[in-house]
Amino acid sequence: MNKLKVLALSVVALLGLSTVANAAITHLPTDDFVGISFWLISMGMLAATAFFFIEQTNVNIQWRKSVTVAGLVTGIAFIHYVYMRTVWVETNQAPTVYRYIDWLITVPLQLIQFYLILSAVRKMPIGVFWRLLIGSLIMVFGGYLGEAGFIQPFLGFVVWMAGWLYVLYEIFSGEAGRAAARSGNKALATTFGALRMIVTIGWAIYPLGYVFGYLTGGVDINTVNIIYNLADFINKIAFGVIIWSCAVANSKSR
Numbered sequence: 001m002n003k004l005k006v007l008a009l010s011v012v013a014l015l016g017l018s019t020v021a022n023a024a025i026t027h028l029p030t031d032d033f034v035g036i037s038f039w040l041i042s043m044g045m046l047a048a049t050a051f052f053f054i055e056q057t058n059v060n061i062q063w064r065k066s067v068t069v070a071g072l073v074t075g076i077a078f079i080h081y082v083y084m085r086t087v088w089v090e091t092n093q094a095p096t097v098y099r100y101i102d103w104l105i106t107v108p109l110q111l112i113q114f115y116l117i118l119s120a121v122r123k124m125p126i127g128v129f130w131r132l133l134i135g136s137l138i139m140v141f142g143g144y145l146g147e148a149g150f151i152q153p154f155l156g157f158v159v160w161m162a163g164w165l166y167v168l169y170e171i172f173s174g175e176a177g178r179a180a181a182r183s184g185n186k187a188l189a190t191t192f193g194a195l196r197m198i199v200t201i202g203w204a205i206y207p208l209g210y211v212f213g214y215l216t217g218g219v220d221i222n223t224v225n226i227i228y229n230l231a232d233f234i235n236k237i238a239f240g241v242i243i244w245s246c247a248v249a250n251s252k253s254r
Contacts, residue, residue, distance in 0.1 A: 004238070005103050005108065006237060024181050027089075027161075027162065028089055033222075033226065034069045034087050034088055034222050034225050034226055034229075035085060035088050035089045037084055037225070037228060037229040038081055038084055038085035038089075038225075039232065040086055040233075041081050041229045041230075041232060041233045042076075042078055042081035042082050042085060042126075043212075044233055044237060045074045045075070045077045045078035045081060045237070046074075046075075046078045046231075048071075048074040048236075048237045048240060048241075049071050049074040049078055051165040051248035052067055052068070052070045052071030052074065052240055052244065053068070053071045053075075054152060055067055055244055055248075056068050056071065058175070058251070059204070059244075059247040059248060059250075060247070060250065060251040062119075062121075062144070063117075063120050063246075063247035063250060063251060064247075065116055065120075065245055066113060066116045066117050066120060066247060067240075067243065067247050069109055069112070069113060070113070070239070070240030070241075070243050071240070071242060072109060073106045073110055073236055073239070074236055074237060074240060076102065076105050076106055076109075076248060077096055077102055077106055077232060077236055080098050080099070080101060081229075083098045084098045084099060084102075088225070089163060094221050094224070094225055096147055096148060097148070098145075099146040099228065100140060100143065100147070100148075103140045103143075103144075104137075104140050104141075104144075106236065107136045107139065107140055108132075108133050108136040108137060108140075110136075110235075110236070110239055111132040111135070111136045111167060111199070112129060112132055112133060112136075113239070113243060114128075114170075114171055114195065115128050115176065116177050116189060117191060117192065117224070117243060117246060118176060118179050118180060118183070118188070118192075120188075120247075120250070121183055121185050121250070122179065122183060123174075123190055124179060125140070125175065127175070128174075128175050128176050128179075130171070131166075131170050131174070131175075131201065132167060132170060132171075132176070133227070135163050135164075135166040135167040136162070136163065138159060138162060138165060138166070139159075139161030139163035139164050139167070140160075140163075140168070141159070142156050142157070142158070142159025142160035142162070142163060143156060143157075143159075143160040143207075143210060144156075145159070146159070146160070146214070147210065149213055153214055153215055154195075154215060155245075157207065157210055157211065159216060160189050160207060160210065161207060164207070166202065168196075168199065168200060169198065170194060170197050171192075171195075177196075180192040180193075182193045185250070187246050187249040187250055188241070188246060188250070190246070191242055191243065191245070191246035194242045195239060195242060198235055198238060198239055198242075202234060202235040202238075203231075203232065203235060205227060205228075205235075206228070206231065209224050209227050212224070217250040240248040
């Protein structure tokens with residue numbers, strides 16, 4: 001019964017918000033592959049959100065926060081993708097503002113997950129939380145200011161890369177990385193390593209899209225948006241699934 005309640009509340013809340021966003025949506029052309037990608041990703045995010053919210057009741061209490069945050073990430077992304085889809089279909093313009101608003105919320109939540117999963121198995125200093133949060137905000141703000149034209153695009157790229165490299169240092173060689181290596185928890189160590197690969201390889205798509213789509217103009221805006229959409233789909237959902245699998249493994253072992 002609790003699962004059904006969580007599912008019902010999740011679906012009603014998200015669909016209610018999406019109804020408002022779709023009030024004036026126009027017809028989606030069959031050859032608008034960018035618009036179709038927005039639609040597919042938004043539905044995938046909705047399904048993932050329902051899954052994470054249901055599954056958070058099936059893991060030990062110390063892991064529920066991490067699984068819930070995974071659901072928040074995909075839920076927030078779903079709402080923004082509904083808006084982004086509408087903007088694209090109606091104007092055929094890149095929904096830059098909505099995309100960066102989404103990243104401003106979801107990127108910090110994802111990086112904070114490194115702190116949360118470590119905290120589920122050992123006590124962690126709050127400094128790890130703040131360093132990951134600050135690094136993530138520097139990334140997103142740098143990218144937005146450059147892409148929206150508030151600062152020189154190259155300067156925005158430099159700021160973005162500085163924040164990203166700072167985060168990579170923290171999760172590989174910094175306090176978070178060292179804590180994972182010393183955790184003595186095989187499932188956690190595997191999960192931490194997989195999440196690091198997503199942040200390293202999966203997230204590299206975003207600065208590459210920035211360079212080729214906005215700095216050099218070598219890739220058209222349609223392609224950039226499709227790449228960003230697919231990257232979000234994999235990086236957000238896979239990120240949450242990996243955390244969920246770790247939570248389940250640790251819950252079964254107790």
